Amino acid sequence: MITIALTKGRIEKDTVKILAEAGFDMGFMADKGRNLIFIDEAQDLRFLLVKALDVATYVEHGIADLGVVGSDVLYEHPGSYLEMLDLNIGLCKFSVASIPSYNPYDHKRKKIATKYPKIATDFFNSKDEDVEIVSIQGSVEIAPVIGLTDAIVDIVETGNTLVANGLVVFEDIVRVSSRLIANSASIKKNPEIMTLIDRLQAVVGNEEVAFNG
Numbered sequence: 001m002i003t004i005a006l007t008k009g010r011i012e013k014d015t016v017k018i019l020a021e022a023g024f025d026m027g028f029m030a031d032k033g034r035n036l037i038f039i040d041e042a043q044d045l046r047f048l049l050v051k052a053l054d055v056a057t058y059v060e061h062g063i064a065d066l067g068v069v070g071s072d073v074l075y076e077h078p079g080s081y082l083e084m085l086d087l088n089i090g091l092c093k094f095s096v097a098s099i100p101s102y103n104p105y106d107h108k109r110k111k112i113a114t115k116y117p118k119i120a121t122d123f124f125n126s127k128d129e130d131v132e133i134v135s136i137q138g139s140v141e142i143a144p145v146i147g148l149t150d151a152i153v154d155i156v157e158t159g160n161t162l163v164a165n166g167l168v169v170f171e172d173i174v175r176v177s178s179r180l181i182a183n184s185a186s187i188k189k190n191p192e193i194m195t196l197i198d199r200l201q202a203v204v205g206n207e208e209v210a211f212n213g
């Protein structure tokens with residue numbers, strides 16, 4: 001049996017769609033209720049629905065052979081998993097944003113609110129800008145508006161949240177998309193896993209096979 005950990009929430013529907021397009025019968029997840037484990041004996045597949053960061057944990061520990069998770073999470077929490085495919089879903093980007101009058105390149109020490117301290121620190125360090133990170137769990141856009149920080153580093157998808165809160169993007173840091181990750185021992189042990197990956201690759205049409213961790 002192959003176990004796949006899926007990120008519960010935003011990218012769940014598109015992930016299931018890719019699996020269905022690859023020929024897997026995903027009907028058993030249609031009426032999922034509050035279930036978090038789905039076993040399909042006929043297809044020899046088991047799905048775990050977990051939080052994004054936990055996808056990487058389950059794969060690293062070899063409990064899940066494969067996982068689907070955003071590159072934002074992988075960047076922030078690098079680990080010993082193989083990154084196999086860019087699934088081209090869950091598309092968004094990391095951006096630096098603030099109120100329009102702010103200058104993020106003034107070489108003054110700046111306070112940045114973010115849920116993603118690693119990407120924010122790496123970005124500003126690469127620009128030779130000194131930063132103090134203020135860790136925020138959500139509604140990050142409020143921080144520069146009410147004076148908690150100078151700016152934010154956050155995910156931007158449509159840009160609606162920024163506009164609604166009077167913020168503008170100063171710079172895009174990196175594109176974010178969902179990735180298929182794998183446990184390396186699982187791949188060596190079970191050749192069926194590579195066959196499954198090939199089927200997904202045929203759907204997403206992506207050549208990328210990169211090592212991470």
Ligand SMILES: Nc1ncnc2c1ncn2[C@@H]1O[C@H](COP(=O)(O)OP(=O)(O)OP(=O)(O)O)[C@@H](O)[C@H]1O
Pocket residue numbers: 007008009010011051052053069070071072073090091092155156157158176177178
């Ligand atoms: N507007 C967006 N906001 C956040 N993530 C997005 C957005 N658009 C696409 N994504 C991608 O979707 C993935 C899953 O997001 P989702 O909000 O479901 O889980 P999460 O990041 O664990 O959030 P939470 O902690 O709020 O549950 C993210 O890791 C990111 O790669």
Ligand SMILES: O=P(O)(O)OC[C@H]1O[C@H](OP(=O)(O)OP(=O)(O)O)[C@H](O)[C@@H]1O
Pocket residue numbers: 137138139140141154155156157158159160161162
């Ligand atoms: O560009 P947009 O389409 O407006 O999307 C971006 C918003 O979505 C995410 O927040 P989320 O909805 O996950 O809520 P959160 O603030 O609780 O993290 C992200 O942190 C932004 O706030």
